[in-house]
Every structure is written in structure tokens, then in C-alpha cells.
Amino acid sequence: MAGAEPPSLKETCLQAVRKHFAALDTEHVLDLPAALMEELLPQLTVCQLDELQPGLNQRGISTHCGWAGILKDMHGPNYAVDLLTEDGAKHEVMRMLFPPLFYGLTNHFVEKNLTNLNTSSFMLAAAKYIKHFLLYASSQKPLQSLIVEQQPLLNLLEKQIRSVAVLQSIDLLKRKTQAALYVLHRLLDHGVTKKIVVDVQCPIVLAWLLHGRGSQYENPELKSLMLSKKGSFVLQSVSASADGASCSAGLETRASEDEEDQVIPCKRSKMEFVSSEEESGKASFPVDPKVSCGPFSQCDYPSSGTCPQGQIECLEVRQCGSVSLSVLRKSLPTFFCLRSLTLHSFATFRDSDVLDLARGLKQLSESSRCSLTYLNIGILPFTKLMEILLDAVPKVTSLHVEILHMMWGQHHPQTVKSDVSELPLQKLTVKVTELQTDLHFITSVLRRSPHLTSLHLAGMNLPTGSSLSQLLITLSESNHGLRSLNLEDLNLSDCLPDILNLLRNCQLEELWCNDCRLLEKCSDKEEALQQLVSALRTVPSLHTLSLAQNRLMFCPMYGVTGGCTLMLLHVSTAKNVCVLSELFSGSSPSSVKRLNISYNFIQPAELLEFAHRLRTHRPPQQLTLDLRMNPGDRDPDTWNAALNLLRPLCVLLLERWKSTDTMVDHISNM
Structure with missing residues (x-):
């Protein structure tokens, strides 16, 4: 077998620039001709691209091809780079690299480039581009290092991170998990994080997250849950001394059982950091358990003051069971700061759970302070529940529901007749997996939503002999402001005339007709x-x-x-x-x-x-x-x-x- 052709002189020089980049004068690299620079960019490392990008942008040269090449290297040769801007591709690279490098995880790309990536300067550079932080509570060392050794990185994350995903259960009883709680506190209460994603079945963690950051009163049932052994929760009280309180692994609650609706001031006891080695008598985490949040984190809040309490504006619970739903339900009536709520379950929600949720949402919506405008619920057992939820929160402008109708063990809920008033709905997504979908419920919502600008429908199966023609007619007649229409996995084989009529009477900007059998009967x-x-x-x-x-x-x-x-x-x-x-x-x-x-x-x-x-x-x-x-x-x-x-x-x-x-x-x- 003949050997591979040796690299050309140009290729050898380009590889040498990558290898000896640190020894080169950056200005000389930036002065290379534009055509040669475009050939060099795919050869450079992530750090080198990041360093050169400002200078290249001043010359009008984009680094997109370099970032796109890195994405292909990370995903494999079959990956189609669908990020057409320089910033979009760069953000995706940084988003994908930060978690494995922070937690010490490995993959093919990280292993191959570890020498160039495993530096504090790169972590600081990557942190400037990420908005979402993944929290693995069991990874103690990276979290402890973030608190003790990498305070500049933690300070930067406070300013950058908009959302945090809790991906593992946190045992609030164990001291070794307090580093995770402290990082959460810094991002939620000291930082700019307003969105929480709970991707674990752990109602007690949900209760801890919501405490003081959402509902303005505490329900006795919620307090009972937090104090229960089942929740592995320890209530740490602290005297109301003049020097106040600071970071806490637990909560102190002073709820008045006689006045549930009253706003309850909450203070947090001092955070204790104890590693698993310290628990066994071998302390290696050099943090004084009595050190308060202020001087430890060098934040703006001294130990004599009270730590701030952030507000959760967006909440997403991805494994939402009945107990988690109950925890949330108790907090809903005065969860005034909540703007977006997403609840998903692996199994179909029970009718009673959804109706109970609707009652809690209705209590919230009755207040003029309610700010909830986005609702995402899945999986509902019936299409009818979509209207019930809409009527419970009439201010919602964006609704996303997934519906799975099982043949057995289900029955239509007995509810009051739903409202027929106009809805302010602007965006609607309905994904249905039913043996037969009652189209009336969908068209009814569409007629009540004259302000609708975006509609996504997927998987609607009609009874034999029925047609989706009425859906398209309704859109033509009632939804003149529609700008984005996404139809997916629908049988539109007999609807071409109605599609043509819709197109002639609309101002669509985006149209998806995926897997719709458009020409099947033509x-x-x-x-x-x-x-x-x-x-x-x-x-x-x-x-x-x-x-x-x-x-x-x-x-x-x-x-x-x-x-x-x-x-x-x-x-x-x-x-x-x-x-x-x-x-x-x-x-x-x-x-x-x-x-x-x-x-x-x-x-x-x-x-x-x-x-x-x-x-x-x-x-x-x-x-x-x-x-x-x-x-x-x-x-x-x-x-x-x-x-x-x-x-x-x-x-x-x-x-x-x-x-x-x-x-x-x-x-x-x-």
C-alpha cells in the first residue's frame, strides 16, 4: 500500500504556526494575507481562535470557518453545522466544552486537545460565553475548587449565568453536599440567575429552591414536608441577632400558622463547608465553618449584613411527579415573580393533578401582580385540559402542551364549562399522540386567539374519513396575524386547495410542512x-x-x-x-x-x-x-x-x- 502523500510546504507552515503560536508575535500572525488566514483558521486551537478573533474582526475577517471546523471535529464528519454566524458557532463550542472541562470529564475532542484547554485562562474565557450552568452535586472537588481556589471564575459566573440545571438529587442532610448548595446560593441569590431547571425527582430540593425565591408565604404543609425525615431535611435555626444571617444549607422559617398569607421574612444561617474527608477526621477543605458568605466570597455583602434573595422567574421541572407537583402547588398562589413555568413528566399526568394545578394557577392569575405568560405542560391525558389550563391563566401568551391519550384507565374529567372569551395567546404548540384527536378543541382555541403569531401542531390523528381542512380554514379566517406555522406529522394529503388559500391570505415568515404527505393524493x-x-x-x-x-x-x-x-x-x-x-x-x-x-x-x-x-x-x-x-x-x-x-x-x-x-x-x- 502506498504511503500517504507528505504535507505540502504551506500545510507544514500552517501546522507550525499552531504548534509554536505562543512563541510568535500575535501582531505578525494578524498581518497575514486574508486568503492565507482563511487557510490557517481551521488549523488553530480554541484558545488561539479566541485570542485572534478581536484583531481579525477589526480587519473584517470572520473566524466562523475555524469555529465550524471545531464543531465538526467535536461531533464527527457527518455533522451539519447549522450555525451560520461567527458568534453562534463560537458560543456553541464554548457551551459544549465548559462542562466536561469543569467537571474533569473526557471525550475524544477534550482528550486530544487537553493541553490547550485545561487552563484557568481558557475556563475564564469560556465562562464569558455560557449562560447555562449544569450542577452535578456529587462532583464535590470541582465545586469546592470553584469556591476556594477559583473565586475569579465564580465571580464571573455570578455575572454570566442566567439559568442553572440541577441534574442530581442533593441530600440536604449531608455536609458534603453543602458546596453544591453554596454554588446555587451564589448564582441564585448573588448572581443574575432567574431560571432554574430541576431535572431530577427530588421534591425536597424543589422546596429548598422555591423557599424565599418565589412564593411570599409558606404553607404549613410545605413546612411539614421540609421537616420530614422522608425529605432528609434539616431545619437549621439561628437566633435573630443583630449581625444577621448569611448563607445556609438549610432554612429557617418563622411562618405564622394563623396568617398564611402574610409575607414572611426569611434569614439564612451560616454556610458550613465540610468535605467527606473532614467528616471522617481528615479535613482537606480549608474553609472555616464559621466563615460567612460575605468575606469568604469577597462579595458586596459583609458578614454583618443579610444575604440577598434572588427571584425565580422561570421554573422548569423535567421529572415532575405528583409530590413535586404538590410542592409547587402550595407555592403558586403568591408566586408573583414567576413568568415561565414548564412541567414535564415521563408518565401522563393524572387528571386530578392537572385540575389541582389549574386551581393553583387560577389563584395566582386572580392577582394583578401575576406575571406568568409562558406555560409548558406535558404530558396531558386529554386535549380538553388544554383549554382548562388556558382559562385558568388567561394572561398566558405562550402555551406549549403535549398530549398522550391512553386507551385504558382514563376518563374525561368532569369540569365546569370552559370560557369562550378572547385569549391574548400569541404562541401555541400542541403535540398530540392520540388514537383520535377531537379537532374541535384545537379550532376552538384558534378562534379565541386572534393575536396568534406562531402555531406548531404535531401528530394529530383524526377519525377515518375526517380531514384537517377545517383547521386550515380556521387559520385563514381567524388568525390573520400568523407569522410562523409549523405542521408536523399531519395528514394534509387532501388539503392542497386549503393550503393554497391560506398562503394567499396570510403574511407568513416561516412555514414548516414536515412529514405531511402533501402530494400523496395528487x-x-x-x-x-x-x-x-x-x-x-x-x-x-x-x-x-x-x-x-x-x-x-x-x-x-x-x-x-x-x-x-x-x-x-x-x-x-x-x-x-x-x-x-x-x-x-x-x-x-x-x-x-x-x-x-x-x-x-x-x-x-x-x-x-x-x-x-x-x-x-x-x-x-x-x-x-x-x-x-x-x-x-x-x-x-x-x-x-x-x-x-x-x-x-x-x-x-x-x-x-x-x-x-x-x-x-x-x-x-x-
């Missing part, structure tokens, strides 16, 4: 696609169009032989995909900037013809074209020729197709 698919393209061109505001997984290029026919269902593919000519190039023809070309035709079984010859047509009908601005999961390897030469024609006109999103994998073919054809 006898002349080319003509039907031409009608669709003509209607799309009448929407001058449209900039994003997705027709992914719509069987645009073939017509599947099914036959049964010996009990087995066979799929017979009648591949169409290249004309179907080429019709899409006419989006940009004529005196008024479409303004579409992103076109997704992935998963459509586009053959290499079809793509080549499309590329030739697109060169004739050039888009008015650079087009981002998503071609992922189309069978390019069936004729690689033709496929690559098509890509070469498209690259001057488009930013291409590609993933390698393996025709030897029959499952890939099957998925694309479904």
Missing part, C-alpha cells in the same frame, strides 16, 4: 407542486420554508404478498424537485433564505438538474439549503457535481447517506 405531482410554488411566491414575507419528508420525489404503492406488505417505489422524473427552483424565477422572486428538502429521496440526477435550474433562477440572496438524508452515494460523481454547482449559491447542510443501510432507505420512504 395524480399530477408536478402540477400540484407548481401550484404550491406559485402560491408561496405570493408571500413576500416568507423567509423559511421546510418541505422535509414529504415524498416529493416518488409515489409509494403498497401490495400484499403472503402476509407481507411490500413497498413499490415509482421514482418520478427530475421535474418534481426542479419545480422548486421556480421559487426564485420571474420579476418577483421569493425571499426564502432557508429551504429544507431533506428526507425526500432526491436522486443525484434530480439534484444536478435542480442545480442547473437554480443557476438560471438565482436566489436574490444566499440560500441555506438542507439536503440531509438524501441518497447521494448512489451516484457520488453526479451528486458531487451538483453540490459544486450549488455551493456558490447556497450554504449546504449535508449528512452522509448510506444506501447499504436498508433502514435509512425505509425511514426516508415512510
